[in-house]
Amino acid sequence: MEIVARCLDRALAGSRLQDVRVRHSGCLRCSDRELGTAALGKRVSRVRRRAKLVLLELEDGTLLAFHLKMTGRLLVTRQEDVELDKHTHLVFSLPDDRVFLFRDVRKFGYCRLFATRAELRAWPFYAGLGPEPLDLDVTDFVGLFRGRRGRIKPLLLDQTLLAGIGNIYADESLHLAGIHPETPADAIGYEGYVGLHTGLIRVLQQAIEAGGSTFSDFVDASGTSGGFQNNFLVYRRAGQPCTSCGGGLERITVTGRSSVFCPVCQQNPRAEQEP
DNA sequence: GGGATTGTTTAAAT
DNA sequence: GATTTAAACAATCC
Numbered sequence: 638m639e640i641v642a643r644c645l646d647r648a649l650a651g652s653r654l655q656d657v658r659v660r661h662s663g664c665l666r667c668s669d670r671e672l673g674t675a676a677l678g679k680r681v682s683r684v685r686r687r688a689k690l691v692l693l694e695l696e697d698g699t700l701l702a703f704h705l706k707m708t709g710r711l712l713v714t715r716q717e718d719v720e721l722d723k724h725t726h727l728v729f730s731l732p733d734d735r736v737f738l739f740r741d742v743r744k745f746g747y748c749r750l751f752a753t754r755a756e757l758r759a760w761p762f763y764a765g766l767g768p769e770p771l772d773l774d775v776t777d778f779v780g781l782f783r784g785r786r787g788r789i790k791p792l793l794l795d796q797t798l799l800a801g802i803g804n805i806y807a808d809e810s811l812h813l814a815g816i817h818p819e820t821p822a823d824a825i826g827y828e829g830y831v832g833l834h835t836g837l838i839r840v841l842q843q844a845i846e847a848g849g850s851t852f853s854d855f856v857d858a859s860g861t862s863g864g865f866q867n868n869f870l871v872y873r874r875a876g877q878p879c880t881s882c883g884g885g886l887e888r889i890t891v892t893g894r895s896s897v898f899c900p901v902c903q904q905n906p907r908a909e910q911e912p
Numbered sequence: 913g914g915g916a917t918t919g920t921t922t923a924a925a926t
Numbered sequence: 927g928a929t930t931t932a933a934a935c936a937a938t939c940c
Contacts, residue, residue, distance in 0.1 A: 689919075706936085707918045743937045745918075762920080787930055796920080804918070892931065895917080 638801070640849040641711055642686035644857040648713040649681040649693070652731045661726035664741060666749040675699050675750055676729075688766050688800035692757075700751040702763075703739065709746030712738045713859065766800040770837055773799075778834040782822040789825060789833075790818035791892045802837070805850055805872045808897055810837035812871045817905035818889070818896040824906045843868060871897040 654676050659669040667675075679695040686692065691711060693701040703711060716734040719725075727739035727748065739748060751757040758764060768777070781798055782789075792798055793807040802810075811818055813836030816829055825833070844850055849863030857863070866873075870880050875888035879899040888897045 704919080706920085708938085741937095742939090743917090745920095745936050785929080791930080794919085893933080894919095 638686045638689050638691055638705070639845050640857050640863065642684050642691050644859060645691065645711055645713065646684040648859070649737060650683050651680060653678065653680045654729050655732065656730035658728040660728065661744070663744060664726045664739065664747050666747055672750055675752065676701065688796055689803065698753050700754065700757050702749045702751065702757065704747055705741070706745035708743045709739070709741040712740065714738065765797045767796060767798045769800055770802060771841060775831055775834050779827060779830040782825070782830065785822035787822055788819045788891060789816060789822050790894065790896055792822055794894065804894055806837065806840050806844065808872045809840045809870055812898060812903060813840060815902050817903045818891050818898055819905050871899065873897070
């Protein structure tokens with residue numbers, strides 16, 4: 638999402654939204670008319686990211702919040718290059734014969750409209766988001782997990798605790814830190830959290846430098862794939878050798894989420910207690 | 913046609 | 927009430 642937002646900011650900042658075609662209103666959390674009235678004729682002042690949301694800020698303070706979920710894409714392209722398939726749900730016309738598209742094969746994604754920043758902040762989901770991982774120092778990071786008894790993997794994915802971490806970066810950071818995904822949060826010592834904090838920041842920064850992670854759908858606003866999938870240590874690598882020890886990576890399900898880890902490098906303290 | 917896919921919400925359990 | 931876990935949901939692909 639960071640890559641999408643940066644790329645969109647370059648492409649859209651200063652451009653006026655001239656027209657919009659709503660081809661699938663189900664992706665809107667407002668009426669077609671409301672979107673048109675609120676957005677058309679206004680310039681995009683900037684595009685930024687918060688958690689996994691891409692936020693389009695218009696010149697008068699109006700905001701469009703996009704959640705892309707699994708397969709959503711936001712693209713800016715030339716009018717003549719547009720192929721209007723059945724998955725293209727929103728089409729904004731821009732100056733210079735360009736268009737801004739929202740496309741989503743599985744229709745899990747959505748676009749939500751806010752008149753002001755205060756209205757955005759009043760949205761329960763937004764209000765409940767935890768801090769951005771890259772903004773936290775080690776002390777604050779450790780503090781998040783103090784007194785928690787749940788397993789570490791679902792806690793990492795909990796957007797109200799820590800914002801913006803998905804399945805990829807949860808698994809990758811746990812591997813870098815040598816922590817089993819089912820380890821209870823209160824069984825991880827201070828050094829463990831230092832390693833997890835370091836690993837998480839490293840994996841996020843490297844993924845951003847590589848232009849994001851593409852294994853099926855992800856592309857940035859210009860349609861370019863990411864490169865970080867070539868650096869995956871565990872994600873989607875079940876059965877393949879661990880890059881550290883050479884052993885086979887295993888896949889388990891933790892609270893309904895697929896989790897890949899190395900049983901040698903990431904041992905579960907709970908399992909060790911068995912006789 | 914069942915299972916996998918993901919992020920989030922809701923409900924139930926502790 | 928807070929925390930944790932399970933289940934449900936969205937739609938599509940293989």
